Amino acid sequence: MTQNxxxxxxxxxxxxxxxxxxSGEWQPDTLLPNxxxxxxxxxxxRTTVNRALRELADEGFLERRRKAGTRVLSAPxxxxxxxxxxxxxxxxxxxxxxxxxxxxxxxxxxPEWLSARLALQTGQAAMHVRCMHYSGNTPFQFEDRxxxxxxxxxxKDADFSALGPNDWLVQTxxxxxxxxxxxxxxxxxxAAGFLDLPEGEPVxxxxxxxxxxxxxxxxxxxxxxxxxxMTTQF
Amino acid sequence: MTQNxxxxxxxxxxxxxxxxxxSGEWQPDTLLPNxxxxxxxxxxxRTTVNRALRELADEGFLERRRKAGTRVLSAPxxxxxxxxxxxxxxxxxxxxxxxxxxxxxxxxxxPEWLSARLALQTGQAAMHVRCMHYSGNTPFQFEDRxxxxxxxxxxKDADFSALGPNDWLVQTxxxxxxxxxxxxxxxxxxAAGFLDLPEGEPVxxxxxxxxxxxxxxxxxxxxxxxxxxMTTQF
DNA sequence: CAGTGGTCTAGACCACATG
DNA sequence: ATGTGGTCTAGACCACTGT
Numbered sequence: 001m002t003q004n005x006x007x008x009x010x011x012x013x014x015x016x017x018x019x020x021x022x023s024g025e026w027q028p029d030t031l032l033p034n035x036x037x038x039x040x041x042x043x044x045x046r047t048t049v050n051r052a053l054r055e056l057a058d059e060g061f062l063e064r065r066r067k068a069g070t071r072v073l074s075a076p077x078x079x080x081x082x083x084x085x086x087x088x089x090x091x092x093x094x095x096x097x098x099x100x101x102x103x104x105x106x107x108x109x110x111p112e113w114l115s116a117r118l119a120l121q122t123g124q125a126a127m128h129v130r131c132m133h134y135s136g137n138t139p140f141q142f143e144d145r146x147x148x149x150x151x152x153x154x155x156k157d158a159d160f161s162a163l164g165p166n167d168w169l170v171q172t173x174x175x176x177x178x179x180x181x182x183x184x185x186x187x188x189x190x191a192a193g194f195l196d197l198p199e200g201e202p203v204x205x206x207x208x209x210x211x212x213x214x215x216x217x218x219x220x221x222x223x224x225x226x227x228x229x230m231t232t233q234f
Numbered sequence: 235m236t237q238n239x240x241x242x243x244x245x246x247x248x249x250x251x252x253x254x255x256x257s258g259e260w261q262p263d264t265l266l267p268n269x270x271x272x273x274x275x276x277x278x279x280r281t282t283v284n285r286a287l288r289e290l291a292d293e294g295f296l297e298r299r300r301k302a303g304t305r306v307l308s309a310p311x312x313x314x315x316x317x318x319x320x321x322x323x324x325x326x327x328x329x330x331x332x333x334x335x336x337x338x339x340x341x342x343x344x345p346e347w348l349s350a351r352l353a354l355q356t357g358q359a360a361m362h363v364r365c366m367h368y369s370g371n372t373p374f375q376f377e378d379r380x381x382x383x384x385x386x387x388x389x390k391d392a393d394f395s396a397l398g399p400n401d402w403l404v405q406t407x408x409x410x411x412x413x414x415x416x417x418x419x420x421x422x423x424x425a426a427g428f429l430d431l432p433e434g435e436p437v438x439x440x441x442x443x444x445x446x447x448x449x450x451x452x453x454x455x456x457x458x459x460x461x462x463x464m465t466t467q468f
Numbered sequence: 469c470a471g472t473g474g475t476c477t478a479g480a481c482c483a484c485a486t487g
Numbered sequence: 488a489t490g491t492g493g494t495c496t497a498g499a500c501c502a503c504t505g506t
Binding site (some may be wrong): 261268270280281283287288298299301302303304311 | 470471472473475482
């Protein structure tokens with residue numbers, strides 16, 4: 001029997017199981033039939049059932065334990081997954097027209113706080129870029145970014161007046177590790193000015209540090225406009 | 235050949251591949267050998283290699299396309315995964331001693347903003363609970379929660395003086411859907427008081443709405459203490 | 469067209485946790 | 488002690504897509 005005829009595939013099984021959970025047929029805490037029985041019900045091998053249930057467990061819907069069996073999770077320990085879209089995509093998804101503007105671009109020795117944060121040598125060269133992302137003419141995000149010159153020598157000749165530093169980096173250097181942090185900060189004078197907020201206003205802020213095999217590439221701080229919410233459903 | 239002797243398992247393969255990526259042996263954009271060749275290298279079946287590579291692709295390290303092969307992702311489109319731990323666990327993970335305190339518990343008709351948010355009938359009954367979570371004697375989180383009585387009738391007799399409403403809910407009602415939102419808000423008088431902040435201070439805030447099969451169960455707003463950061467690495 | 473990953477089968481042994 | 492999920496094998500056919 002091949003898999004593209006009327007046979008049940010692991011995706012069909014996932015769909016069916018999910019439907020039973022959402023419809024309430026399998027309430028939270030319900031113990032599912034074991035893999036062998038489900039294999040009979042779906043007329044496929046246990047391997048296929050196993051894959052379906054394993055993925056549903058990965059996604060946080062089921063809990064599986066040897067001997068105890070598989071049950072519907074009542075209080076999903078599910079991880080929240082936030083897609084971190086590119087600013088442009090996010091603006092357009094909200095129905096706006098994306099516009100980029102460079103604020104300043106300057107070649108400087110890394111300040112002490114940055115050296116400490118990224119484990120740089122004192123006074124290592126860095127490119128400091130500040131820029132704005134708009135939705136139409138409404139400020140959407142103010143970006144304050146440092147790029148480590150030793151890790152990205154090409155940045156000395158880069159021009160960020162048309163292409164944003166994030167897009168430029170993605171095209172130029174790969175990276176292997178990312179640390180992403182969310183916090184609430186207070187708008188300082190420049191952020192407040194660019195985002196058109198009173199100074200001291202709460203601002204949702206994301207910090208992103210990127211490495212290429214243990215070499216720090218960039219540190220970016222992104223200040224979002226008033227009212228920004230980061231939402232996920234699961 | 236069985237899988238627990240010295241044979242390579244899919245986890246070994248994942249580890250090895252990840253090591254090669256992180257060490258730079260397989261730079262971003264590198265094309266990996268095909269599954270058959272890797273199966274020979276690791277002396278296992280293609281099925282096993284497939285599982286390892288498939289999972290690494292799910293986790294955002296690789297990109298796989300038929301005919302084109304498998305390559306190392308240069309700019310991972312990876313989703314950020316935030317584990318949302320229970321407050322108690324989070325406090326203890328940071329080395330603190332967790333302490334809970336009830337602030338107020340009151341049986342009220344749902345206010346208009348809540349009815350709108352959860353699609354309730356006007357004036358539907360709700361339980362309003364406010365409480366504090368401490369790390370030692372330091373405020374950690376202020377929680378402001380509404381529980382929909384029609385969805386959770388038992389809440390009429392619940393007593394939140396010792397057990398927090400979140401723990402109580404987890405033990406009492408299952409839920410199937412969650413919406414989680416992060417934002418930066420301004421500390422109002424009561425949040426500021428409980429968190430020991432100046433009024434108007436930026437506060438990292440999480441909102442959580444929970445449903446059981448389309449019936450809204452609870453709305454919770456959690457205000458974190460000053461300096462709170464939510465971090466993930468990937 | 470041909471090469472790559474995607475999936476399924478049928479069977480096996482094993483690890484683990486519960487009763 | 489035993490039932491459940493966890494994993495592997497060996498082989499097969501298929502789906503997609505780049506050349």
